[in-house]
Structure formats: structure tokens, C-alpha cells
Amino acid sequence: MSVFRILGGAVLGLAASVALAADPDQSIRATLTTLQPDMPIEAISESPMTGLYQVHLKGGRLLYASADGQFLMQGNLYQYKNGDAVNLTRQAESKGVAKEINAIPxxxxxxxxxxxxxxxxxxxxxxxxxxxxxxxxxxxxxxxxxxxxxxxxxxxxxxxxxxxxxxxxxxxxxxxxxxxxxxxxxxxxxxxxxxxxxxxxxxxxxxxxxxxxxxxxxxxxxxxxxxxxxxxxxxxxxxxxx
Incomplete structure (x- = not known):
């Protein structure tokens, strides 16, 4: 998927010329469709980390974005909990993959x-x-x-x-x-x-x-x-x- 090659695992600051919508969902969608018009976005929601939103792509993959859509990130989000680092990204992506696989007759x-x-x-x-x-x-x-x-x-x-x-x-x-x-x-x-x-x-x-x-x-x-x-x-x- 081309967006993953574009991001390359790094934070991307977009030019101020990108038009921002009034709410995070619209702002993030505007950014992603500017980068890739056919981006297979299934849902956008708040992530467990305050101020960071997670973009669910078809197939289970995740991206992260700031509320204004100016910053995007590809990578793993961990939560330190009960002495362990829990990979929240992997948990969410696995659920998405299971959904796709279980839909195969x-x-x-x-x-x-x-x-x-x-x-x-x-x-x-x-x-x-x-x-x-x-x-x-x-x-x-x-x-x-x-x-x-x-x-x-x-x-x-x-x-x-x-x-x-x-x-x-x-x-x-x-x-x-x-x-x-x-x-x-x-x-x-x-x-x-x-x-x-x-x-x-x-x-x-x-x-x-x-x-x-x-x-x-x-x-x-x-x-x-x-x-x-x-x-x-x-x-x-x-x-x-x-």
C-alpha cells in the first residue's frame, strides 16, 4: 500500500496549504485522501493516547494522526501497564485481520x-x-x-x-x-x-x-x-x- 511507503515509519508534517476541516475525522480524512485518493479508510477514532487518533484501514492496518491531520505516524503504540509494555497497535491490527480472515468462506x-x-x-x-x-x-x-x-x-x-x-x-x-x-x-x-x-x-x-x-x-x-x-x-x- 503506497501510503506506507510514503510515511516510511516517520512523522510527516504536511504543508499548511492542506485545507483543514472543523473536526478531527474530517481533517484526518482530508489529509489522507490528499496523499492517496483511494485510501481504504474504515474508521477514525481516538487512540488510547490522549490527543492521538487512530486510522483503521481495510485489512486491519493502522495509522496514527494528530487531530488537525497535519502529523501522521506509522508504527507501534505501546502502553506500559502492570510492569509490561503492551503493543496496542498489534492488538488492534490482529482484531482487524481476524475479521477479514473469518469472512472468507x-x-x-x-x-x-x-x-x-x-x-x-x-x-x-x-x-x-x-x-x-x-x-x-x-x-x-x-x-x-x-x-x-x-x-x-x-x-x-x-x-x-x-x-x-x-x-x-x-x-x-x-x-x-x-x-x-x-x-x-x-x-x-x-x-x-x-x-x-x-x-x-x-x-x-x-x-x-x-x-x-x-x-x-x-x-x-x-x-x-x-x-x-x-x-x-x-x-x-x-x-x-x-
Whole structure:
């Protein structure tokens, strides 16, 4: 998202020529739409820090702004509480991510479920051409044995039209998605298939919530874990965050 590149994690003072509206919501919106007209703003509210407002973007991401909209900040807001530094930004963003992930119909995923009722689930943004995705997939039976349901969504790292994209489309369009995923993760070529599929939509969602590589694992509470983790460690994290 271009606004994050614009801000670069720093405070930005805008020129006085930016027209300011009468209330914080209007002032902040005016600033952000000047920077990026299609900014996906979902809500603006007061943050836990007095005088600082938080901007909720579609996908769960947060920005912070002054009431007059002249100062913007991208980064983490911490609260020192009971002897610990609590990352308030991560808490809020995780809730937003969980909302987006939970809105994905199960029918649009490739799901590997335990034989017994699942104790927890993880949602994995995956690319069939990714070596660590293949390694993680080899441990899906162990995750299932530990009670973790694995829900795959598509994230072709090389973009729409790439080999990974076409492979993922073939998986999603196969009669048996699980078998097709197993073959793809073993590096086997799949029969080319086309259908009405969610691969591009899921790729866009991944970018929106901050996925920039695979595998990217989303816990039940919306926490995003980038990269591969061994099954025992991943299962423990899933059980703690359900």
C-alpha cells in the first residue's frame, strides 16, 4: 500500500496549504485522501493516547494522526501497564485481520482437518512453488494429529499470471483440492484447470493485511506469523491464540 511507503515509519508534517476541516475525522480524512485518493479508510477514532487518533484501514492496518491531520505516524503504540509494555497497535491490527480472515468462506479454502474435532485452526497463505510452504505442508499430518485444522488460502508470490498463480488456480479448480494440493506441494505438475476461483482475491487480501512472503500463518485471533515454523511450535501457538 503506497501510503506506507510514503510515511516510511516517520512523522510527516504536511504543508499548511492542506485545507483543514472543523473536526478531527474530517481533517484526518482530508489529509489522507490528499496523499492517496483511494485510501481504504474504515474508521477514525481516538487512540488510547490522549490527543492521538487512530486510522483503521481495510485489512486491519493502522495509522496514527494528530487531530488537525497535519502529523501522521506509522508504527507501534505501546502502553506500559502492570510492569509490561503492551503493543496496542498489534492488538488492534490482529482484531482487524481476524475479521477479514473469518469472512472468507470455508468453501473458498483448501482445508485439512483432524479426524477428531479441531482444537484450533490456522489460516496459511501459501504458494505451491515455495520451498518452505512445501516443508510446512509435509507437517500438516502432524498438525492435524495435534488437533490443528489447516486452512489454505492462495498467495502467488510472483503475482497474477505467474507459474505459481496458474498452479494455485489448478489446485482450486481440481475436483479433489486436497489431493491436488498434495501433488503441487510435492513439485508435481497438475493438469491445467480453470474455473471461477478466489486466487486473485485472496492474493489481494494477503497484500492488504501485510503478507509479503510465504508461508504466512494467521492464528485464530488474527496474529500474523511470517515464515515457516515447525509443527510442534506452530501447534502450541495456535492453541494459545484460539
Amino acid at each position: 470455508i468453501s473458498e479454502m483448501v482445508v485439512f482437518s483432524p479426524k477428531e474435532p479441531a482444537k484450533a485452526h490456522i489460516t496459511v497463505f501459501t504458494d505451491t512453488d515455495c520451498g518452505y510452504c512445501q516443508k510446512l505442508h509435509s507437517e500438516v499430518p502432524e498438525l492435524n494429529r495435534r488437533g490443528i485444522e489447516v486452512r489454505y488460502v492462495a498467495f502467488p508470490r510472483q503475482g497474477i499470471g505467474s507459474h505459481g498463480y496458474n498452479s494455485l488456480v489448478s489446485v482450486w479448480c481440481a475436483k479433489d483440492r486436497q489431493a491436488a494440493m498434495d501433488k503441487a506441494k510435492l513439485g508435481q505438475d497438475l493438469p491445467a484447470a480453470t474455473c471461477d476461483n478466489p486466487v486473485a482475491k485472496q492474493y489481494e487480501l494477503g497484500q492488504m493485511i501485510g503478507v509479503n512472503g510465504t508461508p504466512a500463518v494467521v492464528m485464530g485471533n488474527g496474529d500474523l506469523i511470517p515464515g515457516y515454523q515447525p509443527a510442534p511450535q506452530l501447534a502450541e501457538a495456535a492453541l494459545q491464540s484460539k
